[in-house]
Amino acid sequence: MRIIKQIKKCSLFDGFTDAEINEAFDYLQARIVKYSRGQLVAKENDLPEEICILLEGNLVEFTTKNSGKREVIRSLIDGEYFGLSHCYNPGRNLGYYVVAALDSTVLYVAADSIFGSDIGDGEFKSKLIKNLLRALSEKIEALEDNNDYITTKGMRNKIAKLIYDKYCEQNSLTVSLGMNRNEMAKYLNVSRPSMSREMGRMRDNDDMFTFRKEIIVIKDLEALKKLAESAE
Amino acid sequence: MRIIKQIKKCSLFDGFTDAEINEAFDYLQARIVKYSRGQLVAKENDLPEEICILLEGNLVEFTTKNSGKREVIRSLIDGEYFGLSHCYNPGRNLGYYVVAALDSTVLYVAADSIFGSDIGDGEFKSKLIKNLLRALSEKIEALEDNNDYITTKGMRNKIAKLIYDKYCEQNSLTVSLGMNRNEMAKYLNVSRPSMSREMGRMRDNDDMFTFRKEIIVIKDLEALKKLAESAE
DNA sequence: TCTCATTTGTAGCTTATGCTACGGAACAGT
DNA sequence: ACTGTTCCGTAGCATAAGCTACAAATGAGA
Numbered sequence: 001m002r003i004i005k006q007i008k009k010c011s012l013f014d015g016f017t018d019a020e021i022n023e024a025f026d027y028l029q030a031r032i033v034k035y036s037r038g039q040l041v042a043k044e045n046d047l048p049e050e051i052c053i054l055l056e057g058n059l060v061e062f063t064t065k066n067s068g069k070r071e072v073i074r075s076l077i078d079g080e081y082f083g084l085s086h087c088y089n090p091g092r093n094l095g096y097y098v099v100a101a102l103d104s105t106v107l108y109v110a111a112d113s114i115f116g117s118d119i120g121d122g123e124f125k126s127k128l129i130k131n132l133l134r135a136l137s138e139k140i141e142a143l144e145d146n147n148d149y150i151t152t153k154g155m156r157n158k159i160a161k162l163i164y165d166k167y168c169e170q171n172s173l174t175v176s177l178g179m180n181r182n183e184m185a186k187y188l189n190v191s192r193p194s195m196s197r198e199m200g201r202m203r204d205n206d207d208m209f210t211f212r213k214e215i216i217v218i219k220d221l222e223a224l225k226k227l228a229e230s231a232e
Numbered sequence: 233m234r235i236i237k238q239i240k241k242c243s244l245f246d247g248f249t250d251a252e253i254n255e256a257f258d259y260l261q262a263r264i265v266k267y268s269r270g271q272l273v274a275k276e277n278d279l280p281e282e283i284c285i286l287l288e289g290n291l292v293e294f295t296t297k298n299s300g301k302r303e304v305i306r307s308l309i310d311g312e313y314f315g316l317s318h319c320y321n322p323g324r325n326l327g328y329y330v331v332a333a334l335d336s337t338v339l340y341v342a343a344d345s346i347f348g349s350d351i352g353d354g355e356f357k358s359k360l361i362k363n364l365l366r367a368l369s370e371k372i373e374a375l376e377d378n379n380d381y382i383t384t385k386g387m388r389n390k391i392a393k394l395i396y397d398k399y400c401e402q403n404s405l406t407v408s409l410g411m412n413r414n415e416m417a418k419y420l421n422v423s424r425p426s427m428s429r430e431m432g433r434m435r436d437n438d439d440m441f442t443f444r445k446e447i448i449v450i451k452d453l454e455a456l457k458k459l460a461e462s463a464e
Numbered sequence: 465t466c467t468c469a470t471t472t473g474t475a476g477c478t479t480a481t482g483c484t485a486c487g488g489a490a491c492a493g494t
Numbered sequence: 495a496c497t498g499t500t501c502c503g504t505a506g507c508a509t510a511a512g513c514t515a516c517a518a519a520t521g522a523g524a
Contacts, residue, residue: 089369136368137321
């Protein structure tokens with residue numbers, strides 16, 4: 001069955017067998033909804049009670065600034081989801097809009113369904129709970145990581161920390177940032193031109209690295225390390 | 233029993249009856265540890281597998297900057313805990329130190345114990361899971377809220393947003409910030425003197441509010457609202 | 465290969481904000 | 495009441511970084 005393959009892309013079902021997904025499907029009051037391109041999937045003031053998992057297509061989360069223009073928060077690909085933390089935090093509204101950027105298929109799972117006593121005690125239940133707890137914990141980690149960058153003082157420190165952290169992740173002096181300059185500037189909460197200016201200085205004046213697009217070649221790891229650590 | 237009263241202070245046990253706490257105690261492989269003042273409770277590189285709940289005393293979380301000096305992250309009071317999100321995110325180390333600032337009593341709960349099939353199916357189990365999911369979700373909300381302030385551009389916008397949000401929470405033109413200037417400056421990620429300077433301007437030049445210590449009396453709500461909204 | 469759109473780098477000006485240092489106020493403990 | 499400590503406001507200076515506008519480079523599609 002095609003659906004099962006798609007569901008398996010979602011990290012919330014990590015470790016599930018096909019049989020378990022089938023079993024879970026009913027217990028979780030799962031339902032599948034199709035949206036066509038441009039259609040609104042969720043809005044700012046919704047109080048989600050279901051986790052919304054994208055099976056196929058593309059969803060985009062955005063807010064509308066009070067000037068009226070849209071600010072994209074995130075673009076979801078297959079297997080990604082939204083609303084998880086809102087489901088388990090009653091009364092908190094979503095805070096952003098979601099629209100289908102392409103024709104999309106979505107799986108809704110009732111958040112509370114895992115608490116029912118009627119849910120049986122299949123192995124899948126504890127697997128799912130473990131996955132939910134892990135998913136939320138990873139989100140916390142991501143937010144705390146981002147906070148580290150944002151609160152770091154000084155353009156140079158931010159840049160050095162980002163590159164050094166990527167180096168540690170990727171274990172190579174040639175690192176890929178995994179984002180373009182705009183995304184990077186937003187992630188570090190600085191302006192793009194200022195960031196470019198400083199990256200140029202670090203390259204030309206201080207010979208710390210060279211770069212081309214998203215690829216950085218580190219030339220003075222120690223300098224980066226020192227800057228990165230002095231930051232925290 | 234004294235312990236039960238203390239355990240009930242912890243939000244992870246919200247909704248538990250005394251009987252359920254007793255029942256849970258064994259299943260959760262709970263253990264109680266006493267620390268004396270100054271003693272190390274956990275360190276940076278620990279990989280927590282137990283949630284550490286403070287029953288009595290005072291714990292302090294801090295990091296040591298590479299200059300060597302300590303930066304306090306948080307001070308825990310009775311019923312608060314640490315390590316939750318680390319337990320459910322295998323491989324992520326704690327990232328900070330914890331010491332007992334006073335003689336303290338601590339409750340450790342094995343994070344994985346809720347998954348055992350031997351845990352029975354007392355009502356307490358789903359209550360606990362619900363509480364865990366809610367706790368993590370609230371942490372996410374708090375981090376996202378803080379991110380909003382930090383990424384907001386402009387001192388004036390930050391201050392206005394903070395005061396306006398407090399007004400919305402407290403529904404009164406006389407609001408309490410709930411933190412002192414240092415804490416506020418750190419929360420907004422600005423320097424305290426610069427913040428004080430701007431608060432003075434908003435008071436003297438623009439008559440938006442008056443203040444004394446943590447108490448703000450709003451005089452021009454509309455102006456604050458406008459600034460707060462233009463921020464996002 | 466030409467065109468168009470997107471991404472990236474550069475330049476120059478402006479200013480908001482960081483920083484250090486100091487003085488006064490508030491408060492607690494003896 | 496005296497002292498020490500913490501908290502808060504003020505002042506002045508230095509500068510890092512924002513912003514706008516433009517140019518160069520890249521890449522995609524026809």
